[in-house]
Every structure is written in structure tokens, then in C-alpha cells.
Amino acid sequence: MVEPGRQHPQPHGVKPTRSHFGEEGARSALIAAASTVVFVAAIVALVLTSDTWPKVRQQFFNWDDARTVWPAIWKGFQRNLWMFAVAEVFILAGSLVVAMVRSLRGPAFFPIRALATIYVDLFRGLPLYLVLILMGFGIPALDIDGVPNSVWFWGVTALVLSYSAYTAEVFRGAMDSVHESQRAAARSLGLTQVQTLWYAIVPQAVRNAIPALLNGLISLQKDVALVAVLGYREALREADIYKSRTFNYTGFVVAAVLFLIISVPLARFTDWYTERDRRRRQQRAV
Amino acid sequence: MNAPTKLAVRDVYKSFGDRAVLQGIDLAVSEHEVVCLIGSSGSGKSTLLRCIDLLESIDHGEIAIEGEVITAPGVNPNLVRRRIGIVFQSFNLFPHLNVLNNVTLAARRVHGVARADAEARARELLDRFGLGEKVEEYPDRLSGGQQQRVAIVRALMGDPDLLLLDEITSALDPELVGEVLGVIRGLAEAGLTMVLATHEMGFARDVATNVAFLDQGRVLELGPPDQVLRAPNEERTRRFLRRVIDAGRL
Ligand SMILES: Nc1ncnc2c1ncn2[C@@H]1O[C@H](COP(=O)(O)OP(=O)(O)O)[C@@H](O)[C@H]1O
Ligand SMILES: [Mg+2]
Numbered sequence: 126m127v128e129p130g131r132q133h134p135q136p137h138g139v140k141p142t143r144s145h146f147g148e149e150g151a152r153s154a155l156i157a158a159a160s161t162v163v164f165v166a167a168i169v170a171l172v173l174t175s176d177t178w179p180k181v182r183q184q185f186f187n188w189d190d191a192r193t194v195w196p197a198i199w200k201g202f203q204r205n206l207w208m209f210a211v212a213e214v215f216i217l218a219g220s221l222v223v224a225m226v227r228s229l230r231g232p233a234f235f236p237i238r239a240l241a242t243i244y245v246d247l248f249r250g251l252p253l254y255l256v257l258i259l260m261g262f263g264i265p266a267l268d269i270d271g272v273p274n275s276v277w278f279w280g281v282t283a284l285v286l287s288y289s290a291y292t293a294e295v296f297r298g299a300m301d302s303v304h305e306s307q308r309a310a311a312r313s314l315g316l317t318q319v320q321t322l323w324y325a326i327v328p329q330a331v332r333n334a335i336p337a338l339l340n341g342l343i344s345l346q347k348d349v350a351l352v353a354v355l356g357y358r359e360a361l362r363e364a365d366i367y368k369s370r371t372f373n374y375t376g377f378v379v380a381a382v383l384f385l386i387i388s389v390p391l392a393r394f395t396d397w398y399t400e401r402d403r404r405r406r407q408q409r410a411v
Numbered sequence: 412m413n414a415p416t417k418l419a420v421r422d423v424y425k426s427f428g429d430r431a432v433l434q435g436i437d438l439a440v441s442e443h444e445v446v447c448l449i450g451s452s453g454s455g456k457s458t459l460l461r462c463i464d465l466l467e468s469i470d471h472g473e474i475a476i477e478g479e480v481i482t483a484p485g486v487n488p489n490l491v492r493r494r495i496g497i498v499f500q501s502f503n504l505f506p507h508l509n510v511l512n513n514v515t516l517a518a519r520r521v522h523g524v525a526r527a528d529a530e531a532r533a534r535e536l537l538d539r540f541g542l543g544e545k546v547e548e549y550p551d552r553l554s555g556g557q558q559q560r561v562a563i564v565r566a567l568m569g570d571p572d573l574l575l576l577d578e579i580t581s582a583l584d585p586e587l588v589g590e591v592l593g594v595i596r597g598l599a600e601a602g603l604t605m606v607l608a609t610h611e612m613g614f615a616r617d618v619a620t621n622v623a624f625l626d627q628g629r630v631l632e633l634g635p636p637d638q639v640l641r642a643p644n645e646e647r648t649r650r651f652l653r654r655v656i657d658a659g660r661l
Contacts, residue, residue, distance in 0.1 A: 309466050310503035314517035315493035315569065324516060328507045409551070 183373075190375035194367045198376055201360035202383045208277070208359070209349045212284040213342065219289040224296035225322050234318075241293075248290035253348060256283045261355035280352035288345055295337045299330035336402060339395040343388050350384070360384075414441040416478070417604045418463065418573055423472035425458055425628075432458045434628035436472070440573075440606060440621075445599045447615040447636070448608040450625035451651055456608035457500075459625070460575045463606070464497045476573065493521060496566030497575040500582050502558040504550040504565070510537065511546045514565045522569060529568075536564045540594055556587030563594055574598065576607035612655055616640055624648045 172178055226234075226241040248256070260283045265274035273279075303326050311325035312318075353362040360383060364376030418440040425433040432455045440446050448456045461467045463474055465481065465488040474482045481491045504513050511533055518529035537543055540560045550558055559579055566574060576595065580588040592614050599605065599618045609615055615622055615636055622639040624632040624647075632639055632648050643649050 306499065306501060306503045307505065309461075310499065310505070312466060312488075313464050313492055313495075313497045314565070315489050315521040316517060317489055320520055324520060325505055329505075332507075 185374050185378050187373060187375045190367075190371065190373045191379055194364065194376040194379060197363040197367065198360050198379050198383070201358055201363040202380065204357070204359045205349050206387075208281055208284070208352065209346055212281050212288065212349070213345060215281075215285045216288045216292055216341075216345070217338075219285060220292035221296055221327070223289060223293035224300060225319070225327070227293070227297050228300050228322055228326070229318050231318075245290045245293055248286050249294070251287070253283070253287045254351060254354065256287050257351055257354060259283075260286075261352075276352070276355045276357045280355055280357055284345065284349065284352070288341065288348075292338070292341055295334050295341065296330060299334035299337075300326050302333060303329045336395060336399040339391070339398065343391050343395065346388055346391065347384060350380075414443055416440070417442045417444070417476065418606065419475045419478075420459070420463070421473050421475070423459075423462060423474065424470045425455075425462055425467060426470055432628050433462065433469070436625075436628065436630055438606075438623060438630055438633070440604060442604055443602045444620040445605045445607070445618050447619040447622045448606065448625055449610070449612070449615060449622060449639075449651070451654075454625040455628040456625055457577050460497065460577050460606065460608060463573075464495050464575060465491055466497075489521075493517075493569055494572045495575060496569065496571035496573070498559070498562050498566050498577065498579050500578040502550070502555070502562045502582070504558055504562055506550050509547055509549050510542065510553075510561050513550070513561060514568055517565070518568050533564070533568065536567060537561075540564055541590075554587060555583045556590045559583065559587075559591050560594055563591075563598075567598075572604065574603055574605045576605060576609075578608050578610065580609070580611060610655070612640060612652075624651065626651075 172181075223241050223245065226237050227245070229238055257280065260279040261276055264272065264279060265276075268274070300322070307325055307329070308321055311321040316324065350359060350361040353359055353365065356362065358366075360380040361377075364374075364380045367376040368374055416439055418438070420436050420438040423433050423436040424431070436455075436459055438446070438459075448459065450456055458467060462469050469482055472482075473480050476491070476494060480486070481488075505516070508516065511530060514533040514537065515524075515526070515529040518524040518532070519526055524532075534543070534546060537546055540563070542557060542560055542564070545553060545557060545561070550561070553561065559582075563579075579595075580591050583591065588611070592611065595605070595607070595614075596618055619636045621633060622636045623630045624639060624643070624645070626647050632643055632645050639648065640652065643652065
């Protein structure tokens, strides 16, 4: 193992002016790697030698249970992904429409503007869990003719209504941050308010909104699992069913790993994109 | 010289909150005339131009184009704006659209012109103003002078009856002012009716039919450039011009 802080030998053929910077970078990378290895090793050792580890391993990390439960969880997780994709499409479209409505000016648009505001206030103010239960259990219980009673349908609808309210505010904030003179320029050309928003403001706003939209995407990806509360057999529900039968939690760990496989790269991508975006803006401001 | 009146501004008042910006503006512009609005910063030049384009509502008075009152209730502002072109101090091109799309957006979406026809007309105008090479560029790749010429072309695409120009050279580096003023001079010679707010007194003297001196939201003095700029009647006009001369702009 490399000792932290040891002098890194200077590579051949590197000009002294650059080598200072390069050496500094290589040295800190080395220190970071070394301390990480030490840290992780210490934790692993601590866990593996503890008295409760065999029990933890039996309950949460049981290979046989993982193999048994895998087909059900994998199938459930695919349902999660499908719900996630369908919901996201409707969320993006719906929230953009709501944001545009809220950005219309003048007394003529007051009624629909008020409607959009009420919707946003309502669904941003309600916990998603509550909306899910109200729609997923409440509406089918009414047993109205022609109204679907599928759990999938109401689960996705609840997600869409809840997330669109939040996402509409993301869009609206981004539209407000486009300079007022852009609106004046578009209006002066004879474009209507809706055309002005659609052709001049929204394209600029969407770009500004992308980091926040990506964060919403990550959040939705996880919250899809809340539909389990309606009894829909997605990954979490399958893990729960398995646990009730065997009193073993390995299924939850398997589901957790699947969620992380999607959300961690998404989070890394969001950070990378946001950082790049920030740097581009700074460059433009110079 | 009895050309029909293109633009009539009658007793127009406009306040922002308790800040009275326009306080009884009267102004008449005949066809083919070029009227320069001069006056110190804050005297209401931009606000007047924005009111004419219905970008601001007025509190009192009326504005008419070719005898038709455009500030009356029930007038569709979109239809009025199609007949008026305006160019802003800060260009206000759409940064997400290239030059060609900036210029043809309104033609295609508002006037319903087919893309090919709109682009043909745009290329012709851009060529005329020395921008033939730039049609595919995005605004942030252009100099200020080029951006402002694109903005002028964008305003001209709808064949406006009236062109409004709001200090269109104020945001430009000095060496780029000439190319933009040259374009406006050409439009004046072609007989386009224009109202322009400007600090370029030399230019005003050359192209203006009339010069209007705005002071605290009123037209304090109006007349041919030789009179207003050389022998003003009002003490305030004299003081303003002296300050301009001291700043080396006349
Ligand atoms: N949207 C606005 N809200 C509040 N005050 C404004 C607004 N636009 C202009 N004003 C004020 O009106 C006055 C006249 O402004 P403006 O018409 O831009 O003058 P000028 O173009 O002659 O410099 C200024 O005091 C300015 O602060
Ligand atoms: Mg101004």
C-alpha cells in the first residue's frame, strides 16, 4: 500500500513548468485513493468481525434468498421503469402547459391562470402518499361507470398530478428568468402571447431548467415505488411479499440495488451537466 | 409638402406607479418623414416608442396610425404591431435561433409566409445589409453592429408602415456605429417613415425631417433640425445641446 504523503517521482520528459501542476494533481489523487482504501478497509473489517454480522448477513444479504426472489423483483422493477417512463412523459408535457398558462398576461386569461394556480397550490401542497391513496383506493371505491379502476392507471395519474405541479414551477421559474426584453422583441413582431412563449421564451427556459428537471427525474424514479402502497406488484411490493412469507429482507436489498443502478448514474450525470452548464454561462458572461 | 399623417400622438400620459413619465405628448409624423427624438436620459423617449408599439398601455390620450386609433379598446395589438417595426438599443435577437430564423420567425408564424419564400426575402435583405455570409450564424457569434443590422432586417421583414428605433447605436463600440447609421440613412432615403430616439446629433441633423426635444415627458420643442439644433427657442433645449456639445457628440 502506498503511504499517504509520499513524494511522487517526477515522470520523465515532462517540462518543469507543467510538472509542478501535474505532480500536485497526481499527488492529491494518490492521497485521496490511499485514504479511501484505508477508510473502507477499516469499516469492512469492523463489520465483518462484529458479533451480529452473521445475523445481518442471513437477514439481508442471503445469496440463496436473492436467487429465489430475483425473478419476481426483476419483473416488478421493469414495471417500475415502465411507470416511470410513462409518468415522466406526461409530467413534462403537462407541466409545460401549466407553466405557460401561468405565464399568460392580461385580464382575458384570468380564469385559466387562476385555475392553473389553484392546481399547482393544491398538488404541491399535498403529500404524494396521500394523493396516491385518495386516487388509488378512493376513486375505484366509488365504482363509477366508465371510470377505470386499475391501480396502475391511478398510480400513474397520482404521480403525474403531483409531479406536474412541482415541475410546472420549475418551468415557470426558468421562463421568468428569461429577460423581459425577449418577450418585448417577440411581441413587437406581432407574435401572440402563446406564440411568444412557445417560440421565444420556452426554448431558452428549457435549457435553463434542465438541471432542475434532472433532479426531478431522479426523485420520480424513486417515488414510483410508492405505488406499492396500492398493492401494485412492482419491485418493492414483491420484496414485501417475499418478506411476509420468509421473514427475510434480502429482497429489499435486491430492489435497493436495482434502484441505485438507475439513480446513481443519473445523479452523476446531473452533477456533470450542471457543472458544465455553469461553466458555459460563466464563459458567456465574460 | 402635404403628405398624409402616418402617426399621430395626441395628449398622451403614462405613469409607472407614481412616476409620471409621459405628461401630455403631442407628435405628428407624416409619410416619409424621419423624426428624431432627443432629450436627456429619463425624459421618456423609450417609453413613448414602446407606447406607440403598444408594448406599454397609456393612461390618457390617443395614438393613431394612418388615422386609425390604435389605443382604442378592442383593437388587437398583434395586428397593430404587424404594421410597426421596432429596433431596441440592446438588439434583443433570439439567442437560440440563427440569423435566418430570427429574421423569418414572424413571417412564418405571424404572416403565414411559406418557409422558402420567407427565407428568399430574408436572404435578399440580409445581403443588402452586408450580412449575406452570416445567415447561419447564431447571434452570440456576431459583432454588435452585425447583431443590430440583423435586428433591423428582422423589423423590416414585415414591410412596416412605420419603423421605430430606440437608441440603436448606444450599445455599440464607436467604430461600429457608422455601419448601423449607414443602414438607417439608406432607409430614410428610400422613404421609410421613422421615429428614432438618438444621441447622435450629427446624424439627426443629416437625416431628420423634424427633431423633437423631449423634456420631462413633454415635447418641449419641435422643428426642422437646423432650427432645433442650431437656434433652439427654449432655454432647456439650449442647455441640453450645450451638454451634448461638451460631451463631444455634435
Ligand atoms: N417599466 C418601467 N417601470 C418603472 N419605471 C419605468 C419603466 N420604464 C421606464 N421607467 C421610468 O421612466 C422614465 C423614463 O424612461 P425612458 O422612457 O426609458 O427614458 P429615456 O428613454 O428617454 O431615457 C425613467 O425615469 C425610468 O426610470
Ligand atoms: Mg431610452
